[in-house]
Amino acid sequence: MRIDIITVLPEMLEGFVGTSILARAQKKGLVEIHVHNLRDYTTDKHRRVDDYPFGGFAGMVMQCQPIDACISALKAERDYDEIIFTTPDGEQFDQPMANTLSMAKNIIILCGHYKGIDYRIREHLITKEISIGDYVLTGGELAAAVIADAMVRLVPGVIGDEQSALSDSFQDNLLAAPVYTRPADYKGWKVPEILLSGHDAKIKEWELSQSLERTRRLRPDLLKE
Ligand code: 6GU
Numbered sequence: 001m002r003i004d005i006i007t008v009l010p011e012m013l014e015g016f017v018g019t020s021i022l023a024r025a026q027k028k029g030l031v032e033i034h035v036h037n038l039r040d041y042t043t044d045k046h047r048r049v050d051d052y053p054f055g056g057f058a059g060m061v062m063q064c065q066p067i068d069a070c071i072s073a074l075k076a077e078r079d080y081d082e083i084i085f086t087t088p089d090g091e092q093f094d095q096p097m098a099n100t101l102s103m104a105k106n107i108i109i110l111c112g113h114y115k116g117i118d119y120r121i122r123e124h125l126i127t128k129e130i131s132i133g134d135y136v137l138t139g140g141e142l143a144a145a146v147i148a149d150a151m152v153r154l155v156p157g158v159i160g161d162e163q164s165a166l167s168d169s170f171q172d173n174l175l176a177a178p179v180y181t182r183p184a185d186y187k188g189w190k191v192p193e194i195l196l197s198g199h200d201a202k203i204k205e206w207e208l209s210q211s212l213e214r215t216r217r218l219r220p221d222l223l224k225e
Contacts, residue, residue, distance in 0.1 A: 059115030086140030090129035
């Protein structure tokens with residue numbers, strides 16, 4: 001999988017892309033993440049990528065030219081499955097969407113900023129608009145990082161234990177069961193007895209009943225679907 005992220009704040013994504021699971025996935029050759037500075041594509045001599053909106057509205061709007069130039073340059077090199085724009089009025093991101101996107105080969109994520117981007121870009125170049133929740137962020141960079149992280153960890157081989165991505169909360173519309181590690185007794189705080197029993201069938205049964213109980217209590221909306 002290859003992800004190209006287009007942003008006016010590349011430094012905001014560099015730490016994320018170079019760290020932890022994302023870095024390991026890239027070293028293993030499973031994923032390539034490229035961050036592009038939108039300013040490198042403007043023809044403006046002052047490197048500006050935004051301008052005042054027509055109609056006298058407040059705020060600034062990202063211009064067509066640099067976005068079109070950057071996306072065109074990428075599309076000239078390879079075909080893209082999706083060209084995503086991060087925006088609070090997009091379709092809400094969730095686990096099924098992450099699952100679908102994780103099967104893509106090449107994806108562009110354009111990070112929204114300022115008041116918005118020239119709507120013609122959304123009409124002519126963007127194939128999918130995604131929001132990560134009902135709140136407003138100052139920019140789309142954090143949303144792009146969230147989307148990339150959720151997709152990459154589903155690519156086979158990225159996380160060590162294949163089973164662990166499948167047993168995540170939400171993967172089957174249930175919250176995950178609690179987990180524990182040694183010691184079995186910490187300051188008198190005890191691990192549930194059943195987990196120390198070695199009885200696999202009983203442990204599986206316990207895990208499911210915990211999942212159901214936690215989902216019913218914390219996220220009853222998930223059980224209605
Ligand atoms: Cl994708 N962008 C911004 N700016 N704010 C958001 C968002 C995206 N998703 C939720 N809030």
